[in-house]
Amino acid sequence: MKHLLSTADLSHSEAVLILDTTAQMAATQAREVKKLPTLRGRTVVNLFFEDSTRTRISFETAAKRLSADVINFSAKGSSVSKGESLKDTALTLKAMGADAVVIRHQASGAPYTLAHAGWLDAPVINAGDGTHQHPTQALLDAFTIRRHLVSDSVGADLRGLKIVIVGDVLHSRVARANVHLLHTLGAHVTLVAPPTLLPVSVETWPCDVSYHLDQTIDEVQPDAIMMLRVQRERMSSAGGGFFPSPLEYTRLYGLDGRRMDRLPPHAIILHPGPMNRGLEISAEAADSPRSVIVEQVSNGVAVRMAVLYLLLTGDHSEATQHPSTPA
Numbered sequence: 246m247k248h249l250l251s252t253a254d255l256s257h258s259e260a261v262l263i264l265d266t267t268a269q270m271a272a273t274q275a276r277e278v279k280k281l282p283t284l285r286g287r288t289v290v291n292l293f294f295e296d297s298t299r300t301r302i303s304f305e306t307a308a309k310r311l312s313a314d315v316i317n318f319s320a321k322g323s324s325v326s327k328g329e330s331l332k333d334t335a336l337t338l339k340a341m342g343a344d345a346v347v348i349r350h351q352a353s354g355a356p357y358t359l360a361h362a363g364w365l366d367a368p369v370i371n372a373g374d375g376t377h378q379h380p381t382q383a384l385l386d387a388f389t390i391r392r393h394l395v396s397d398s399v400g401a402d403l404r405g406l407k408i409v410i411v412g413d414v415l416h417s418r419v420a421r422a423n424v425h426l427l428h429t430l431g432a433h434v435t436l437v438a439p440p441t442l443l444p445v446s447v448e449t450w451p452c453d454v455s456y457h458l459d460q461t462i463d464e465v466q467p468d469a470i471m472m473l474r475v476q477r478e479r480m481s482s483a484g485g486g487f488f489p490s491p492l493e494y495t496r497l498y499g500l501d502g503r504r505m506d507r508l509p510p511h512a513i514i515l516h517p518g519p520m521n522r523g524l525e526i527s528a529e530a531a532d533s534p535r536s537v538i539v540e541q542v543s544n545g546v547a548v549r550m551a552v553l554y555l556l557l558t559g560d561h562s563e564a565t566q567h568p569s570t571p572a
C-alpha cells in the first residue's frame with residue numbers, strides 16, 4: 246500500500262491491518278500517551294481545496310501525535326486563487342520536502358492524479374474527492390462499528406453485520422467509500438434513498454438498494470444505520486433541484502424518535518457530519534444513547550494516525566508493536 250486513494254483498492258487483509266493498527270493507536274491515546282515519536286523529522290502536508298472541519302483537524306492532530314511536522318495548506322489564501330495549477334502546487338510541496346500529502350479536492354480523481362502523475366515521491370492520502378471517495382471516513386466508520394458490535398481483537402472483521410446507509414447517495418463520497426469497505430470486511434449493506442438521489446452506477450455496487458426506509462428497517466433489522474448528509478450545496482451548484490422537497494425528505498427518509506424505536510435494541514446510529522439537524526436526522530436521534538457520532542470523530546484521529554504510520558513507515562509486519570512506544 247503506497248497511497249490511500251480509495252477503499253475499493255484495499256484488500257481484506259489491508260483493511261483489517263488498518264483497523265488493528267487503529268486499535269493500537271486508540272489504546273495509546275486512552276492511556277494518555279498523547280505523543281509518540283514514530284514520525285519525528287517527517288513532514289505531513291494537509292492540502293485542502295475544499296472546506297473541512299473534522300477531517301482537516303483530525304489529520305493535523307494525528308500527525309502531531311506521531312511527532313511529525315505539519316504544514317496546513319488551504320486553497321483560499323494561497324496562490325491557487327491566482328490560478329496556480331495542481332501540478333505546480335505539487336512541485337512546490339516536493340521542493341519543500343513533503344513526506345506525505347493529504348488532499349481534499351472538489352474534483353473526483355484529483356488525489357489519483359497527484360499520486361500517479363510523477364510530480365511527487367510521497368504517499369498521497371485522499372481526504373475526500375468530489376463525489377468519489379473518502380477512505381479514512383469509511384475506515385473510521387468501520388472501526389466504530391467493529392468496536393461497538395464485534396470487538397477490538399486483532400483480525401476481527403464485520404462478517405455477518407447488516408448495515409443500512411440512508412440518504413443522498415448520489416453526492417456522497419462517504420457512501421461509495423463505505424459500500425466498498427464494508428463489503429470487503431464481510432458486512433451486508435443496504436442503501437436507502439429516493440430514486441432521484443441514487444447514481445445510475447449503483448447497480449454495479451456490492452449492496453442492495455431500496456427506496457423505502459420503514460420497510461427496510463423492519464425487514465433488514467440493521468445492526469447499524471448510517472444517515473448521510475443531504476448535500477444541498479452540490480445540488481444547487483449542479484443547477485439541480487432537491488426532490489423530494491426537504492419536508493417530504495424528512496418524512497420519508499429522516500431518522501427521528503419514531504423510526505429509532507423500530508431499530509433493534511442493540512443498533513447504533515452513525516453520521517459522518519456535518520449534520521443537517523431536522524432534515525436527515527432529528528436532534529432526538531443525533532443525541533440519543535444509540536448515537537456514536539461524537540465517537541466517530543474521536544476514532545477519526547486514531548484511524549488517521551494508523552494510516553500515516555503505515556504509509557510512512559511501510560513497516561506493516563510490526564505495525565501493532567512500534568506505535569505504542571511513548572516519546
Ligand code: CP
Binds near residue numbers: 298299382
Ligand atoms: N466527515 C467529514 O468529512 O467532515 P468534514 O467535511 O468536516 O471534514
